[in-house]
Amino acid sequence: MAESSTAVPPEQRQRTARVLAAASQQELAELWHSWPQKPQVEYLRGPESGLVMVQGRVGGTGDRFNLGEATVTRATVTLNAEGEESTGTAYVLGSYPEHAGLAAIFDALLNSSQRKRAMAEIITVLEQRQNTREAARRADARSTVVDFFTVARENDGGEGDQDE
Amino acid sequence: MYVAVKGGEKAIANAHALLAQRGSGQEDSGESAAQERIASRQLRGQMGVLVSRVMNEGSLYDPNLAAKALLQAQGDVLEAVTLLRSYRTTLPRFGATVALDTGALPPERRISATFKDLPGGQQLGATFDYTHRLLAERLQVSEIPKDTEEEDDAAPGTMPRITDLLGHGSLVEPDHPEDWADEDPGDLTREPTTFPMTRPERLQALARGDEGFLLSLGYSTQRGFGNTHPFAGEVRVGEVEVLFEPAEIGYEVPIGRIEITECQMVNQFVGSAEKPPQFTRGYGLSFGRAERKAMSMALVDRALRSEEFGERRISPAQDEEFVISHADNVQAAGFVEHLKLPHYVDFQAELVLLRQLNAEFEGSEDAG
Known part of the structure; x- marks a missing residue:
């Protein structure tokens, strides 16, 4: 009934879904553990496993083709706290029912009056960790940038674009 | 033609028990083997390229499942692929993803x-490129030197x-051509x-x-x-x-x-x-x-x-x-390997025919 009058805009939800999907199951479990005054959780659906067909594009931007499937787990929950009801849904790659369940719970919190707190204490915290990890991985990758130089004479004819 | 056989339940069960034993590592390492079983997590972390191969040919992205399948298959890639392919048939498909944008995230x-x-x-x-391809006595993980000189390019x-x-x-x-409908692709699994x-x-x-x-x-x-x-x-x-x-x-x-x-x-x-x-x-x-x-x-x-x-x-x-x-x-693999299943009736028919041909051959020699 209280399916939010304050609908979260898509780009906000995309951001939080990204962060919740990228978190580890353990991180989510710890954050949920330390969340005070937990609302009642009711699973409307799942967590249940299934598949998505991953599509690519020929050449990167051409026709779509089916690359292969990937496992995905989804869950939908309803939270009940002092008369306030909110629902949340999560889809997470892999076969981690607990991960999807927790992500759905946090999604429901983000759809409730607790949104502000959930953003500050869950999403921002996770996002910062993910950014740090990402930056470190990126730095490692960037350390392998190579500058080859050609030993043989390069393009005798100058800067022409026709190699023969 | 293949004609079914029946029986042999006990022998088959024993053969599977023997198979499990061969995969347990007990023969190599004696009594402490129980502790030495490889965890699928280790396989996933340390044999990532092999796990990728199983995911590709199994047509299912799930490194955990692929690692488990490899362990169960005792390293037989095609067995592991088959395990993944059968497993996927047990799951419902929620739909197709948005087509991947391979240029969006910075690659490794x-x-x-x-x-x-x-x-x-x-x-x-x-990358394995530019490695010397020399077998190492012991595997080492060296520290990646932090690049202090310059922070990256502008973008x-x-x-x-x-x-x-x-x-x-x-x-x-x-x-794609300029006029282009971006049609839904056909799906060979359907x-x-x-x-x-x-x-x-x-x-x-x-x-x-x-x-x-x-x-x-x-x-x-x-x-x-x-x-x-x-x-x-x-x-x-x-x-x-x-x-x-x-x-x-x-x-x-x-x-x-x-x-x-x-x-x-x-x-x-x-x-x-x-x-x-x-x-x-x-x-x-x-x-x-x-x-x-x-x-x-x-x-x-x-x-x-x-x-x-x-x-x-x-x-x-x-x-x-x-x-x-x-x-x-x-x-x-299915078609090649089915040849080892009992083909007794099939072969029997060939045998009878061959004997008959031989008898006719000898008969004609005697006559001649």
Whole structure:
């Protein structure tokens, strides 16, 4: 009934879904553990496993083709706290029912009056960790940038674009 | 013809128990073996390339399941692939993802054999290239030195696909014509295989095809059996975000990341009365770290486009039906290996016929 009058805009939800999907199951479990005054959780659906067909594009931007499937787990929950009801849904790659369940719970919190707190204490915290990890991985990758130089004479004819 | 047999339950159960024992490592290491079983987590972390291969040919991205399948199969890749293929049939499909944007996230590895100076640079990433291929006494993990000299270039996130860069000069054939409907691709797991296939259907078949088979076919094109003069325009390995649009949400949301390997082959040019000469292309895309697979796939993809470019079809790699019908190793292994199942009735019939022919032969000799 209280399916939010304050609908979260898509780009906000995309951001939080990204962060919740990228978190580890353990991180989510710890954050949920330390969340005070937990609302009642009711699973409307799942967590249940299934598949998505991953599509690519020929050449990167051409026709779509089916690359292969990937496992995905989804869950939908309803939270009940002092008369306030909110629902949340999560889809997470892999076969981690607990991960999807927790992500759905946090999604429901983000759809409730607790949104502000959930953003500050869950999403921002996770996002910062993910950014740090990402930056470190990126730095490692960037350390392998190579500058080859050609030993043989390069393009005798100058800067022409026709190699023969 | 195969005629079924029955019985042998006890022997079969014992054979499976023996199989489990052979895979337990007990013979090697004695009584402490129970503690030494490899965890699938270890396999996933330390044999990532093997896990990728199982995911590709099993056509299912799930490193945990692939690692488990490999352990159960005692390292038999095709058995593990078969396990994944059967497992997937037990799950419902929620839908298709938004097509991956392979250029969106900065890759771990991105090299080009054709362009030395490209935006973002040549980034080797984790690669076996340039290793000395010497067997090490002991595996070591060395620290990656932190680069203190300079912080990265201005726009760190961007590593455009090389083919997109070339495309602007129109020296390379575009990914799609200007009037283009972006049609839904056919799905080989849902529809019967018919020839000729569309290129998207072919790519699906190649993506799940046997790496060894595609490698050999790709190699054959290089040696002259359907020469296409390939250059590795770009090889890219890294994570990409997967977006999915659940009906109940109504718009696409990120559901996680997967690691992929992409190869853009740039091949000899083709021109016509209507079009100026352009480089043609072959494309390879695979799950995980699977560079050889992606490269082979790209070579074979290009070879299979011979008809499109009016090239003479004279080599196996150019024959769509031959390539696609024999690329699937679950089908191939099934048909080859069924030969070892009891064919007693079948063989008996041959035996009777042969005896009869022999008797007739001897009879005619006696008469003569």
